[in-house]
Amino acid sequence: MTRILGVLALCSVAVAVSACSTGPSAPSGSGSADNLTGRTFISTEVTGDAIPGGGPLVVEFPEPGHLAATAGCNRFAGGIDLADGTLSAPNLASTMMACPPPADGADGWLSTLLSGSPQWSLDGDVLTLTGGATTVSLTNKKVADPDRPITGTEWLATTVRTADAVMSSAALENADVTLMVTDGGQVSGSTGCNRFTGTAQVGDGTLVFGLLATTRVACVDPALAEIENHILAVLSGETTYVVDGTEMTLTASNGVDGVGYRAR
CATH class of the missing domain: 2.40.128.270 (Lipocalin)
Structure with a gap:
């Protein structure tokens, strides 16, 4: 049976982005928010509640003040605030695709993580999100999953x-x-x-x-x-x-x- 992927409805919310302090001994939330823009991160380790279906969690920062993310089912997108080492995402929209078990629980897992205003930190190519009892380590997608060559593949x-x-x-x-x-x-x-x-x-x-x-x-x-x-x-x-x-x-x-x- 043909499956038609859902169309993403984007929520256009303009949010100011504040850079956080850097330094080798800085607390959670260190790293500049500017260094996230234009990058995509993919999860490499999850501590605490596992992603239903195994994920991975993919988080994109396409432009300042905006995020897109999926944990293996639907895609969430919208405005965010990264001030004070906290990722606040109050108005995310999502696609409406039905996913088979166990991936059907991925959206709830992702919604819980993002709605809880997780703490974030950036160390080079590694982004860490911590919300409640869950900590997710994500690596720059270009490093974790580099582009395959068009020829020879x-x-x-x-x-x-x-x-x-x-x-x-x-x-x-x-x-x-x-x-x-x-x-x-x-x-x-x-x-x-x-x-x-x-x-x-x-x-x-x-x-x-x-x-x-x-x-x-x-x-x-x-x-x-x-x-x-x-x-x-x-x-x-x-x-x-x-x-x-x-x-x-x-x-x-x-x-x-x-x-x-x-x-x-």
Whole structure:
């Protein structure tokens, strides 16, 4: 069954950010709030109440005074105040996606942590959040989970993207839809029904595909035929890509259709 990911409703609250003192013997809450901006942290250790489903907790600071976070289910976002070593987040909005057990308890865990105004401290690439009996150590995502190279990595398709939605399906999960680009620009992979080969010019954030040669096996399953048509339409001409850790989003030349991949 197709699952459509919930659309995030952002709460636009402007909050002033105060920097905290630094120093080798500073208490919890040390580190400058300015050093959080533009960074994403991923949990590496949880002391106290464990994250239902295992998480991880991912916390982003996209701009001053704003936070986005997920513990493995829905995504919370909104304005925050980091003054006095305390993370105050009174007006966070969230997506409304249903998650299977045990990850369905992750939202409650995250809400409890953030609504309790946890203490925060930053030491280089390590962010620590302490709220009640729970302490979470998080590491800069670029350090804990560095971006995979676009070439030399086998990418497995996990979602298809259209103007209307980002979708996954049982057919896609079982189809083993893959993409591989070598350092020399050779392309190979599978649409789920057929294998393909070809070439691509690799640029800074772009892949320009040449004509792909495919096998000619008929897709008996209509869902697989639809996936194949979408994949081949995206892997045509100039595309753009964004890599974030183990995830890659490839967007077609129309700027709308795309494929979400995960490094295998």
